[in-house]
Every structure is written in structure tokens, then in C-alpha cells.
Amino acid sequence: MHNLASLLGIMRRLRDPDQGCDWDLAQTYETIVPHTIEEAYEVADAIERQDFQSLRDELGDLLFQIIFYSQLSQERSTFNFDDVVQGICEKMIRRHPHIFETSETVLNSQKTNRSWEVIKAEERVGRRDNSQRETEISVLDGIAKTLPSLFAALKLQQRAALAGFDWPEIKPVVDKIAEELEELRTEIDEDGSPGKKEEELGDLLFACVNLARHLNINAEMALRNANRKFERRFRRVEALMGSLARDENKISLETMQTFWEQAKLEEGA
Incomplete structure (x- = not known):
């Protein structure tokens, strides 16, 4: 074994x-x-x-x-690997003071009321030397540059919210999406540069992630679910088209859209 x-x-x-x-x-x-x-x-x-x-x-x-x-x-x-295990054990104990602290410590401390993100922020500060603490401290420090973009956007927004930079209600979050969409539409209508269109599209996506955060929805999972739904329905469209799919020139967009609507109806959508 x-x-x-x-x-x-x-x-x-x-x-x-x-x-x-x-x-x-x-x-x-x-x-x-x-x-x-x-x-x-x-x-x-x-x-x-x-x-x-x-x-x-x-x-x-x-x-x-x-x-x-x-x-x-x-x-x-x-x-080595033992150091990795030691480090994660210490971190989990430190981040769950309400579970692992002694009764005496809990009675003399307000740590049990601190959020996970607050404790993590303190850890980030603790890892810096004195010179860094004077010039580089930010709630955004420590977010990996290699994170998938949707997840990175969420982390940035969570950290900013920790510092108080966040809307307390959802209406302005929704309004921000409408604003960013209109700015993108303007760039498209005015045939703006590719770089500007990309910038506005990025702003729109960032705003959508923020809405997901306020709705307690994971944007990455929401998009993965949408991907699966699209794949499932398009595979059904292909099945409905049958032999027509052998010659794409014979298939009009209108025909495919008809099959798409049928696939949606079959799912009860």
C-alpha cells in the first residue's frame, strides 16, 4: 500500500x-x-x-x-515538502483563531471577529522588511500576476472593498455596466481604434465581475456554466441539422437559429 x-x-x-x-x-x-x-x-x-x-x-x-x-x-x-506542510498548518491555525486559540487567548482578544482577508492582509505586511513597509504597502499586494483574468478581477475588487472602496448597494453596480456598455457602443459606432475597443470591453468585463461579486456569484463558474450550456445546445443543433451538416454551404444562419431555438425549447429554456 x-x-x-x-x-x-x-x-x-x-x-x-x-x-x-x-x-x-x-x-x-x-x-x-x-x-x-x-x-x-x-x-x-x-x-x-x-x-x-x-x-x-x-x-x-x-x-x-x-x-x-x-x-x-x-x-x-x-x-522541502515538510516545510510546505509546516507552513500551511501554521497558516490555517493562524487564520482560524476562533478554532485553535486557547480559551484564555480568546477571552483577551478580538481576533475571532477578524475576517479571513484582514488576517491575510496582516500576514502580507508581516512578510515585508522595514524598507518595504514604508514604500510598498497596499491592500492589492500579493495578488499573483498569473491568475486567470476573471479571478484576478475578483481578487482586486475584494481587496479594494476591504479598504472601503466599494458600493454598498447593487444599483450603482448595475448602472456601471450600462455605462461601460454605452462607452463600448460609442467606440464601435465611431469606429474607434482596436486598442480603445479592447480597453472599453475590458472595463465592461471588469464591471460584470463586480456585479457577480455583489450577487455572491462566482464569475468564473458562471461563465463555465454558460460555456457548457452553449456546447450542449450547439451539439443538439448539429444533431437536428443531421445530413445538412455535411455541407456547410447549404446551411443558412436562419436555419441554424431555428434549430437553436428548438434546442432551447427542448431544455425548457
Whole structure:
């Protein structure tokens, strides 16, 4: 029966300079990143499909990514897997003072009322040296530049809200979307530059993420659901078109739209 120690041993063997795998030996932090992102999305996909057998496998793949990074770091003498575990344990204890603090500490502290984001902000400040604290402190510090854009927008908005930069009601959030849409429409009507259209479209998307946040809806998940719905309906359109699909020149947009509406009706939409 294999366990975590087995996986760590396998990783060491794969990276052995003399007897290891050429592919694994050639990898760096940078080359592994795309695989890590892919594995994370495959975990999400398995959950959405409620495929728990696949989820078990995908979680293993994702765990292997963590083991890989830890091995690379151990080879550089920066940290090892035990340090990773130690760090996350300390972080979870620190971020859940209402669970892990002693009764005496809780009685003499208001930490139990602090939000997760407030505690994280304090941690970010604590990681800086004195010179950094004077010049670089921002509630926006620490947001990874490599985050998917929708998630990054959400993180930026959450951090800004933590500093009080947020609408208390939803109406101005909706109005902002209308404003950004009108600005984009103006650029389109006036044949503005591609760069300006891109800027206005970005503002519109950012405003939509903000609306999702105020509605307690995850914008990434909402878009993933919309993607799945589109795929499901278009596959149905293809099935309804049947032999017509063999020759795209014979299929008008109007015909496809008719089938699209039928697909929606079949779903009860």
C-alpha cells in the first residue's frame, strides 16, 4: 500500500541525476507551471461532472505537481515538502483563531471577529522588511500576476472593498455596466481604434465581475456554466441539422437559429 512517503520517494528517484528520468530531470519551475494549471482545471472539471473516480485521479496529479516543486526547491536547498506542510498548518491555525486559540487567548482578544482577508492582509505586511513597509504597502499586494483574468478581477475588487472602496448597494453596480456598455457602443459606432475597443470591453468585463461579486456569484463558474450550456445546445443543433451538416454551404444562419431555438425549447429554456 503506497502512501505519501512512497510518492516522495518516487519523485526523488525520477530526479536522480544518475538513474532518473530524462524528462523529469529536464523540468524547471517554469516548465511545470502549464501542467499545474491544466491539472487544476481538470480537478474542477471532474467536480463539475460529479465524476469522483476521475476526481481521485486528478487530485493525485495535482498533488504530484506540489511534490515536484518541493523536490526542485529541496535540490536548491531553499525548502522541502515538510516545510510546505509546516507552513500551511501554521497558516490555517493562524487564520482560524476562533478554532485553535486557547480559551484564555480568546477571552483577551478580538481576533475571532477578524475576517479571513484582514488576517491575510496582516500576514502580507508581516512578510515585508522595514524598507518595504514604508514604500510598498497596499491592500492589492500579493495578488499573483498569473491568475486567470476573471479571478484576478475578483481578487482586486475584494481587496479594494476591504479598504472601503466599494458600493454598498447593487444599483450603482448595475448602472456601471450600462455605462461601460454605452462607452463600448460609442467606440464601435465611431469606429474607434482596436486598442480603445479592447480597453472599453475590458472595463465592461471588469464591471460584470463586480456585479457577480455583489450577487455572491462566482464569475468564473458562471461563465463555465454558460460555456457548457452553449456546447450542449450547439451539439443538439448539429444533431437536428443531421445530413445538412455535411455541407456547410447549404446551411443558412436562419436555419441554424431555428434549430437553436428548438434546442432551447427542448431544455425548457
